[in-house]
């Protein structure tokens with residue numbers, strides 16, 4: 137009876153044929169009464185709470201993430217790792233979707249691109265910048281391990297994951313009835329898909345990175361979705377379980393990992409001398425002063 141009542145509620149929402157027409161034949165009655173079948177409809181028809189978009193900036197191969205709580209009247213939203221070059225695209229999207237951007241957050245002080253945080257703050261008054269205290273960078277809010285950044289009923293919890301830089305954090309969606317399942321982890325450059333961030337500048341340390349990933353990311357539920365700051369190979373998303381099995385660097389023991397990182401011999405990012413000083417102040421010095 138309870139299951140039928142919940143189907144009636146769904147039918148009333150207009151998403152499914154009415155209860156009567158379903159009974160008449162749109163769906164066999166047996167499937168209506170099978171608890172699994174009805175539960176599946178209830179799950180897929182519940183209004184989505186989380187709005188999630190993965191956005192890409194081609195020059196630096198950077199992902200920016202937009203998250204919002206759609207069931208809150210204000211539709212509060214956060215942007216993770218916005219890039220200066222794509223700020224107008226991101227702001228247009230936020231406006232088109234009717235969201236209220238409240239935080240522009242960084243996973244770390246980026247070395248390869250200038251953050252869009254400063255430009256966004258200038259273009260949307262009221263938006264607050266967020267970065268870790270350990271990064272020593274300037275922002276409206278400096279967060280520490282365990283801090284929760286709320287947008288509506290949803291939140292991102294900061295997990296300190298140093299090693300690529302001293303101040304790297306991974307933002308993880310919360311657990312609980314309101315929070316998205318599976319969880320999502322925005323790993324910055326700590327963990328890339330089938331890779332990881334380099335450890336040869338900005339206080340980088342391969343041992344720290346190894347311990348960060350193993351203690352803070354690989355301990356999350358295996359179905360946790362991994363969303364990194366960059367991808368250079370065409371990947372968009374992975375899972376904790378997948379990286380624990382197939383990451384060519386982090387599946388090795390710590391000593392082997394250290395050797396791999398020492399042998400990378402990557403060129404310094406082209407923009408490092410511009411990007412790091414700019415990002416230490418959340419990109420603000422690039423913002424034209426208002427008349």
Ligand SMILES: N[C@@H](CCC(=O)N[C@@H](CSS)C(=O)NCC(=O)O)C(=O)O
Pocket residue numbers: 196246247248325331332333334335366368402403404405406407
């Ligand atoms: N060629 C790019 C920089 C590429 C690079 O160094 N990427 C970083 C992340 S941005 S700090 C990295 O950690 N890469 C790891 C790897 O294994 O590639 C440029 O010039 O901007």
Ligand SMILES: [Fe+2]
Pocket residue numbers: 244245246247248300325333
């Ligand atoms: Fe980085």
